[in-house]
Amino acid sequence: MDLADLSVAEAGARLRAGEVSSVDLLDAVRRRASMTEAILHAYLTIDHAGARAAAEAADAALARGEDFGPLHGIPIALKDNMVTRGIETTCASRILAGYRPPYDATVVERLKRGGAVIFGKTNLDEFAMGSSTENSAYGTTRNPWDPDRVPGGSSGGSAAAVAVGSAFAGLGSDTGGSIRQPGSLTGTVGMKPTYGLVSRYGLIAFASSLDQIGPLTRTVDDSVTVFEAIAGHDPSDATSYRGPLPEVRSALDAGVKGLKVGIVRELSGEGTEPDVAASFQVTLDLLAGAGAEIRELSLPSTEYALSAYYLIAPAECSANLARFDGVRYGPRLPGKSVEEMMSATRRDGFGPEVTRRILLGTYALSAGYYDAFYGQAQKVRTLVINDFRRAYAEVDVLVTPTSPTTAFAVGEKAGDPLAMYLSDICTIPSNLSGDPAISVPCGLDSSGLPVGFQVLAPALGEAVMFRVAKAVERLSRFTARPALATSEGAA
Amino acid sequence: MTWEAVIGIETHIELRTRSKMFCGCPTEFGGEPNRNVCPVCLGLPGALPVPNEKAIEWTIALGVALGCAIAPHSVFHRKNYFYADLPKNYQISQYDLPLCVGGHLEVDAGAGVRRLGITRVHLEEDTGKSTHLGGGGRIHDADATLLDFNRSGIPLVEVVSEPDIRTPDEARAYAQELRGVVLALGISDARLEEGSMRFDGNVSLRAAGGGPFGTKVEVKNMNSLRSLHRALAHEIERQGKILDGGGAVAQETRHWDEEAGRTGAGRSKEESSDYRYFTEPDLVPLAVDDATVSRIRAALPELPAARRARYVAAGIEENAARTLVAGGLAELFDAAVLLGATARTAANWLTGEVTAYLNRTGGDAAASLALDAAGLAELAAMVDGGELSSTAAKDVLTGVLAGEGTPRTIAVARDLLQVSDESTITALVAAVLADHPGEVARVAAGEDKLVGFLVGKVMRSGGGKADPKIVDRLVREQTSR
């Protein structure tokens, strides 16, 4: 087996056993990247020199007996909306072309402190707006299971890199499903923590009240490892949770016997592809067979969650993206006045999806429309939270398919923003409520594309969420690897 | 028709916290451009604001001092408008849930005390500074604009008055009184010329005696109490002329031009209805409990109104009390009195020579004075003990203010110490009387006004240093024999 196909846990074990070095691991992902990047385009920037230095430093530290933790020496991919000091950070937007931030995001600091090797910055839908990674100003990322298909988005680059083995783990950001949906479409484990558990400082904001950074990994164990490395209070983020972190390891392997698992009537019906529905049902049966009690619940407000999301997220983004004005950083187009300069720079710098959402948000916040759109959306948000609260009084977790479809073809939905938005129907509610959720691969459809199984839990309920996810992983026996990752496919 | 002005004032006050409102950058004034900046106050991608707790406490303190109710629940909003000196192109401010609401300030502009309403006090962040280059120095002639973000993110408190102000005098008195409160609280330097306290006025006219409000004009760029007064007077006159001529006042923002002595139409930013306020999602709400308000209230210093009342009760004239408090000299005064200075003597010097000195030198900070409380007390003791005449004391005071030394060293150096020794003065008197037998006889005959002549002669012979009270007494004693 190629080193690049090891899990974080396996690679760490070999590292500590002295069988491999961090430089060996780095070389393995570099080789895998060199074989796959021309097709996949998962990375926007690979920091060869920085990664090499970090891997050598990690090896030297281990040789001295210093072990910084489970990510020590492990090459990791970062979605390119997390700032890295001196390393180009573009958000896949022309408006940040060439931008080298003067500081590191808190998650980057935490990874570095934990000994991780930052290998590169991965592609995304521009400013994380999209579900396919087609909205990148620097080209589309392809799905390693079928390069004619999208890897999902917006964290498609990290998902594809982890799936194919050009990183051992990756970080994504999830505003409406942007970690879980690409996780589902690439057969990886994508997890969105409870809002506030992972610092957003240095994450280039899309929608501040919805954004949350989380891991993309090949196993649930690795997801736990990365989650533990990046979670924790950060005084630089006023929305950072101040209480103790949920303890997730001790019950991780406890299984689902006796747990109450809820399925959501409104999220398991129309629009779901038959293969996805079938895989979901098989997994449900496996959970029931393992002793889980399955109940069906109704969350009536979830039907409105999508609409609320497409008002709240654009509203926040219209303000968050106002700072990209050609004054202090990024490229600038000429203008006779500062206003002209800004208008020209922003027109040129933002792609169509970003422009669309900025306009949408600007409109939704306008005087005269605020109450009917943004204000009403915030009330729907309250109703979604109330629905979840009622549900969690009855069940321990809720489960849904992560995405109604498996990976779709490049270009298939690109011309229809509304259709694209609808693919987030199952993932959006937990962003509105701030609750944790995870997508675990549970099977393949008839075309051999992975299907994701989503586990939702109440706020700070990461322990039960991971526990169920681990059971799904074990019961579904999902071991398939994308064609591109195998030596034949990669050759 | 006679018009009555309806004036409301918005005051922006930069807090002198050590660090900025939402980041740890220093707030010091001046310094090299773009030195005091970080990802947060530069609006770099990914940066997040975290509120300065001290700034929030101080805003509450100001609210309490102004008699406001402190909101148990308040939030920050984003106020959206594009401007190159606003790094995020939105300002973190407060909208419908400010920290403090509904207070008042009592002011006396010479026509008796009036209670002026305060609508709200809220907290926001300051913008950077732009310098317009080239052209004729006018904003729209500029070739380019240079930006310095040192000021960006400095905590800014906004105090909004009710439209209760009726005259420019009252507006000035309001501004002065508010400044006094801010200085007493020690939350801002409140330096108008440096922009750490800034005023905008809303002016409209209505028929004298009441009736509906007219169209409101916002007047900006009033950088001193003098320009506040002049600008409002000018705007009232301008609107009066328009209305008298049957015209209508346009709702607009006008900028005061201090040199030209008039207001002009300003650039229009977004309409206020286009600010698209919404809750700042990077921040969580503020919850201020009663205990916090009580603690802050208990720690409030003596406010100007109370201080003036105390001085008047101690026998100081109303005007002097006002000058002491408004001029920032009250601390010095209190300390000198504590060290034994006679209140009225100290008050006279501070409101006379010292205030004149400060006006002359343009300084507004009592802290920069070379005169301290100990010096003031020493000077007063020397006068009370007869060592210095009140005339000489003024000379000495001038020396102290010029930094020449302590009152005693200056009095000695300038040879101003008074002769109070009776035997020395008796000898001087005897010599003068012996030289002027005719005048002595006329005094003895009842021509009292010649006493002054003789006293003058004695003073001159003593080089002006003899205590005039003793001279006077001895002349009278010896001529009446």
Place this chain on the structure above:
Amino acid sequence: MIPAGAWCLEPGAWCLVPGAWCLPGTIRFMPVDIDITKVARLARIGLTAEELAAYSTQLQGILEHAARVQALPSEGVAPTAHPLPMVNAFRPDEVEPTLDREEVLAQAPDREGPYFRVPPFLED
């Protein structure tokens, strides 16, 4: 199917959304009329007339879907701005290190000495 903006037959009720299910009496009419020129100006995005027209059509479609939020009865429901029930996250009033000015200005599209430089502000 009732076209957006048309009257419902149910007295007092309106319909917003083609295909959306109608709750008589609870749906309030919200005409989706977009002054796209003004919206683009507020957002400082200098679009051409054709681009404005195209975005206007797209926004219309999205907003008609998003207008479904108005169909949910929300009397007495408090808005949620934030998923966490947190208050009072502060920092102490302490000075922290600032950025290196050269590193900051190196990213500027235009500068003059220690300043960022931009074209002049013009009056509208």
